[in-house]
Amino acid sequence: MTIESILPRPDIFEAKRVLCIQPHYDDNDIAAAGTLALLQQNGAELFYLTATDDLMGIVDHSLSDEEAAEVLKRDQFAAAKIIGVKEQFWLGYPDAGQYDYFDVRRDFLRYIRMLKPDFVFTADPWLTYEAHRDHIQTGLAAAEAVMLAGVTKIPSGDPAIDAEYAGHDIKGIAFYYTREPNQIVDISSTWETKIAAVRCYTAQFDPRGMDQLVFALDAKTRQVAAGESFPRGEPLKVLHTSALHCGF
Ligand SMILES: [Zn+2]
Numbered sequence: 001m002t003i004e005s006i007l008p009r010p011d012i013f014e015a016k017r018v019l020c021i022q023p024h025y026d027d028n029d030i031a032a033a034g035t036l037a038l039l040q041q042n043g044a045e046l047f048y049l050t051a052t053d054d055l056m057g058i059v060d061h062s063l064s065d066e067e068a069a070e071v072l073k074r075d076q077f078a079a080a081k082i083i084g085v086k087e088q089f090w091l092g093y094p095d096a097g098q099y100d101y102f103d104v105r106r107d108f109l110r111y112i113r114m115l116k117p118d119f120v121f122t123a124d125p126w127l128t129y130e131a132h133r134d135h136i137q138t139g140l141a142a143a144e145a146v147m148l149a150g151v152t153k154i155p156s157g158d159p160a161i162d163a164e165y166a167g168h169d170i171k172g173i174a175f176y177y178t179r180e181p182n183q184i185v186d187i188s189s190t191w192e193t194k195i196a197a198v199r200c201y202t203a204q205f206d207p208r209g210m211d212q213l214v215f216a217l218d219a220k221t222r223q224v225a226a227g228e229s230f231p232r233g234e235p236l237k238v239l240h241t242s243a244l245h246c247g248f
Pocket of ligand 1: 024027
């Protein structure tokens with residue numbers, strides 16, 4: 001049994017400024033590009049914030065870290081052009097490495113106070129059987145930063161931003177990579193756009209790996225749309241910001 005929040009589910013299609021906080025450079029698009037492309041077409045501005053440097057998954061091991069960082073950004077900009085991402089930011093924490101949770105949360109607070117998004121998208125940190133710590137830490141730090149954005153006694157690392165920040169309305173948070181969705185978004189019209197964006201991520205997928213990923217996404221988007229009136233969907237857990245504490 002799942003006890004749903006008593007708070008109404010915010011309407012993601014009312015979003016005007018969406019901050020998409022991802023563990024790795026391709027997660028927003030693999031998980032939610034169909035939905036994000038719809039929001040962009042609907043007039044929302046998209047901002048991507050990437051927590052880690054992604055250097056562990058590079059296919060071409062002959063590249064130096066500097067060269068790898070360049071091809072990773074090349075992929076991201078190519079995909080961003082397809083989805084219509086307005087601006088991207090990177091934090092550069094070590095991919096699959098050791099870093100401090102509170103540093104990540106501090107940095108997320110800074111971007112939330114600076115960009116003032118009305119919706120935040122991120123990975124569901126409570127996804128059962130998720131083994132990648134980057135995903136769990138990023139999702140939890142993003143959710144906590146959304147909940148604590150207005151508590152400016154918690155520093156963001158930039159005193160000027162904290163002094164200026166007077167609070168703003170974050171309508172909701174949408175968790176992707178979730179097993180407990182409360183919304184299946186019809187992405188039938190943006191499926192091709194999503195796959196075109198995903199296919200840009202060649203630094204971390206060789207051609208065979210990419211074909212396997214697209215095959216898996218094809219199956220997954222159909223699976224989650226089973227019983228719906230459309231053929232392909234992306235699952236989201238969309239919560240009111242006040243639902244992020246004590247189960248309301
Ligand atoms: Zn990832």
